[in-house]
Amino acid sequence: MTKSSLRRKFLYFLYLLIVVFVLLEIALRIYNPLHFRIRGNQILLPISQQLTIKNEINPKLDSVIINTRNGLGFRGPEKPANWDSALTLITVGGSTTECHFLSDNKTWEYQLEQLLKPAIKNLWLNNAGFDGHSTFGHQVLLNDYLIKLKPKIILFYVGINDVENDQPSFHDELNRRGGYSDLKHYLFNNSEVLNIGLNLARGWRAQKMNNTTHAMIDLQKGTARVMTEQQLAARKEQQNKFLPGYEKRLGQLIDTCQRYGITPVFMTQALLFGQGTDSLTGVNLETFDTGHGMNGRCEFEVLELYNDVTRKLCAQKNVPVIDLARLMPKNSLYFYDNVHFTNAGAGKMAAIIAPELKGIISRNFHSFAHE
Template sequence: MKGIHYFYTMSKGRKILHRIFYGCFLLGITFLAMEIILRIYNPFGFRLKGDQIILPVNTKLTIQNSINPKLDSVIVNTRNELGFRGESKPADFNSRLSIITVGGSTTECHFNNDDKTWPALLEHKLDDSFQHVWLNNAGLDGHSTFGHQVLLQDYLVKIKPKVILFLTGVNDVESDRPSFHDQQNKRGAFSDLKHYLVNNSEVLSLLVNLARGWKAQQTHNTSGVNIDPRQLPVSHMTDAESAAQLKLQQQFLPGYRERVRELMDTCLKYQIKPVFITQPLLYGEGIDSVTQVNLATIRHKNVSGKCSWQVLELYNDELRKLGAERNILVIDLAARMPKNSLYFYDESHFTNAGTEKVASIVNESLAPWLANNFPSFHQ
């Protein structure tokens, strides 16, 4: 009987092992089949692959906002087949006044509705004076001029719009290498096995993007938190402390200037006209008319609001000077944007009222320039 029981136990163990191996085999075959099918035809269209950059395409994110009264309660963020916000690329693209905006989160406007981003509002304003305008928003959260150059070389020069607008500055402060956000959409940026597999597998990429979408729907939240200047700590920096912060920037400014020059050169090489926009900031000199807070003494990243603004202005100055030297239009949004919390929900991101103000300021300088450079589209 003992022998029979032993034989029975061994047989049962083999059956379980057989089922495990068979299940793994079926899983492997199914995974391989899905990988092949998705490489031939991917109905979800989550990624657009260039030589270096990977962009999300044909996606729609709905955000339930209950924490920021300066933004809509329901925010829809849609990306088209190019991976950008805006209308699809038209069949008559070459006969359009094609414009693409490039920048970080203040260009992407992730927490503004599709029709309330400043690029979308700018397009509507341009429609009043120009015919056949097509404008897309290629802003990517956290991107600096490092990421802009990769996007430009890898993708935008192939689309070849007539004009590219660059809003740069805040993500380049004290930066001498690509940030995590610059690397996030880039092929091979992360050498670990996990990122390699996700970047190179259609199935894993699909699962990750579905999981991200589900998580976004479940959280019903937004990181676009409204920061009340009245709740921020106060900073009283000495003149010596401010001078030290400004001096520190001297090691980063030449690199920023060179990266901007490279963006200009790349555009001109491919017969694309570049236009640059300086970066505005809520903090700096003056009293916020909404909260009556002194914007100079707000503490921001361990420095005063005034010092933070002075630092950013060093980068804006590099852009202004280079634009003048190269005869390239620089729209001085930094100087013209009111320092008013009506227009900002934190130090740099725009409320719905803010995106409308940005679009108006940019349009005032851009429209005459477009009329001069593309008279056939002016009406």
């Protein structure tokens, strides 16, 4: 076979491939039977998916994790038919809200819903957390989708992903139309064919691969980092250029919710590290080297600057705040890294939030509270 013949066959194959791709793209835009995502003006949400994650890396997590997204693209029960007459509550945050590596019935949202149901009539609760999202991503989700749904309450769990952050992160942009960090994400976010292929591949990898969980912090294998008061002060001073922007974004979230008749509730960010020792391992949580030039005390005090902004702004705007950072015990039984919860941690978190949220609902939505 001559070179020219091979070249013609290759070009013909390439032509057929392009034609099939274009025709399939057009067909899927008319009707997509797999419904992998829902499109808003900007946000792209995964819908009607179930992911099975096999974990052989992190002993603090289940060996088999089931993660399900409903028809809204969130975790939790489907949208109720009696939407207007239900007490509708959606949680918004990053990975500590999404709980990607906790099974559907182990997330703190699921356990919170079970604790609230005996006291709250007609409760519906969904988890709209997205891994890596900061307040930049929360605002896009709010503008593009949640104000259209108009739940009665949005519970924001914020802080950790805004530390030293003055622009949308890679993860904030990942689900946003037009927010492409590179050509690859542009193509996948705009092509139905490539998006289906990507999601099918992710499903297969979740079945076959084990390196899908967040890294666990082994306190007993860590090292100590001693920091002087001057070093601590210098790192905290670096936050001064980030805190005003964080406060402004929190204010925008509050204002948007209130403009559309949604009650915002905020939670401060809990952290394993800080003062004292871990009761499970006896490790000093202040001097543990957490990386990025910080020890446990430094990471805690830096995060508290952001939590203080949340506390102060919510007090000024008369918005409920649940101070989880102060209420959640610093115990490695409850955390598998610095901020992500184990099954026990999610249960403890739900137990802390439930009475606080009951009080907020009783004051603001009295008709839904059982007498």
